[in-house]
Amino acid sequence: MRVSLALFTADLRVHDNPVLQAALKDAERVVPLFVADSGIRRTGFAGPNRAAFLAESLADLDAALRARGGRLVVRVGDVVEETCRVAAETGATEVHIAGGVSRYAARREDRLRAELAGDRRELRVHDASLTVVPPGALTPAGKDHFAVFTPYFRRWESFSVRGVVPAPDAVRLPDVGSAGLPRARSLASGSASPGRPAGGESEARRRLRSWLAGPLSAYDDRHDDLAADATSRLSPYLHFGCLSPTELLHRARAQDDPGARAFVRQLAWRDFHHQVLAGRPDAAGHDYRPRHDRWRHATKEFEAWQDGRTGYPVVDAALRQLRHEGWMPGRARLLAASFLTKTLYVDWRAGARHFLDLLVDGDVANNQLNWQWVAGTGTDTRPNRLLNPLVQARRHDPRGEYVRRWLPELRHLDATSVHRVPHLDAAARAGLDYPAPLVDLAEAAARFRERRRAD
Template identity: 50%
Template sequence: MSDRTAIVLLTRDLRVHDHPALASACSAFDRVVPLHVLDPALQRLSPNRTRFLHQSLAELRDALRQRGGDLVIRRGDPVAETVRLARAVGAEGIGLSADVSRHARRRERRLREECDRHRMSLRLFPGLTIVEPGDLRPAGGDHYKVFSPYFRAWQGAKVREELAAPRRVRLPDGVDPGRLPDPPRGDSPDAMVGGESVARRQLTEWLPALGRYDDIHDDMAGDETSRLSPYLRFGCLSPLAVANRAGDRDGPYVRQLCWRDFYHQVTAAFPDLSSRAYRRGAREDWRYDKHALDAWTEGRTGMPIVDAGMRQLRAEGWMHNRARLITAGYLTRHLRLDWRSGVAVFFRWLLDGDVADNSGNWQWVAGTGNDARPHRGFNPVRQAERYDPDGAYVRRYVPELASIGGKAVHQPWRLPERARAALDYPPPLKVPGAEPVWLR
């Protein structure tokens, strides 16, 4: 009897631990081809994420080689390359982690059509979220539109068992694994390094701080958040494994993981989340102001806490979550610029840039999304004084203000004229007819 062969198409599930598609294939088939297709259409979107991706793929290749297999690399259209390789090795089927973005669902649909045409099976697996997007539904609806009732349902949901990494992976004979190019240069010099072993080490080192999470996660200068979001975005870590190690399903950190699941189920139901207002009837009278958008993007708005966040983004490819709320609120509520512009800038720079989370959070801040209080605003000065009380976060990323002590760093426009003139720092941006009270 000839060996049975399957392909596992890896997309943003770049790990061997708790990988349902890979574990199932290794259990059911004699030969398994772990495959990643470098898609030129995605490689152009973010140099930071492209570098992180290549680093993660290199680690995944090492992990698979340690188990007797390899990571097969191809370049081109993911559907065409997957089917071509499947036919070449005589694969019976293809396994794939289910995803929710419009791009992912189009890829899945095309792949299913090709599998049907060539009489191969296509099976989708969980793994990108803790609770699958379609598993929880409210009475009379296809998805939850508000987080709180979703969280209550999510806390009681039955989840799958966490899976061990396969002990052995066997490739078919004669398969050319292909060359993985060296990681390209990203745009952020201080960006985190990708890879499953890096992610698992980061989780282990951070876990002792978990009990203090509710006290530390908004301390902008303390920088004691887990910084696991890029690893979750690329699947270097299983979100289920992270939740299991965190333990308490009621805890504030696990609640953040639930927010991630929440936006995935929203995106599954509303795939236009990155381009169209989710909330019906949302007011969208945005201004167009290229100068203001460029100043915000480059961290030179004259609002120190905003500029610090945007400069952290450009330096690290990551931004503290509180800074994300402040910078997004400033763009949409003060500058009155379209949230879609913010989505694009964040998606360009963020290592964890993800359609569901990035777009969902932007719409929440802009009042067009899932916020039950869509008219709430963020006063950046009050936010800065509360979450960066001694100005250490601002001084770290805005060195022009390093000489200003204490809370004064958050409102340099209130300094004496001579002190202001000595600063190489711009005055706050003005919006016609909408000068906020904190600038008066």
């Protein structure tokens, strides 16, 4: 009896899963395995929001497998040691895994390949599981990755994307033992955000149906409207692989309207960042394009930024939403990151760490490289651009609805008054329980330009 092992990592689904499909195709019995990896916890990457989402996603995956006659096999410990142990126990000849782009994922693959080869077993890595276009499939002449999005996107649009793989009808396991499904508190300490999204493929597909049924068509016009909440909110499900980016691409392209085309472009940005990190793994913690910044060590200002008490309402609303939901729309992330790195001139790594502590969709490629893009140390072709939070608020929250939603101390104000809050004097602000601005915007802009020029 031929046995294969499907090692789930960031592909927690049964629909359009090339790893599971390949394992089922090559063997009479398959072990769907998840290892609660002790190495992840040591890195500090397992925040409470992602841990809670992961636990729910694993429970949902187990239910989907049981509906097909199988179940999820769970082990706890070092992912390489436990995978090799299960392969030995079941006599599996092959281990299938989705290819990752982080340095951690690369080391995991290298270790697995070496250990399995020592037992005459094979590791098969599937690079078209976590992204639409595999990292490394598109390269400019003489280089291993694209550093500018626009030429990458032109090539990406014409790439021959694989078809969608159907969910299996049946999954048959060999005799193998399993630990219980992980609970959130066993994966990470701390409490999850009260408004975080629920995890799992079932929830992902429910949200996908709702998104395709109407809001997608308006995406091009409304995705930056902070009050409208008009983005897909699918990013956590893409991050954990509860939803396939390839299936999402095919279904969005089928609508062929301006909203769908704008949304597809965002999927391309996701792939772009993954191929950058695959080419430059050190960009997770080091400047992709060093500007020789001498960042300010402004502890109190950074803490005020974390708490949403900067005195600039749209920035504070974004940070408060992050703390409550473990999520925020792209425009809010951009404003929060720009304020920290350009207005306060604080190191992007501090902000990226705070986001990773809270974001359900906290992803090394997208989080770190988006932060670098905003900070001007990444792939942005205009590294010294400055975003004025007052201008951005009037443009993307003109009626102040987003601000009033997340700042209860300002809910009694009308739109005009909300936008005037940073200009109020101490006496007028006293009745609001809202802080004075941390910095004067003109002075902060001058400081940034002077320091960036000097550095």
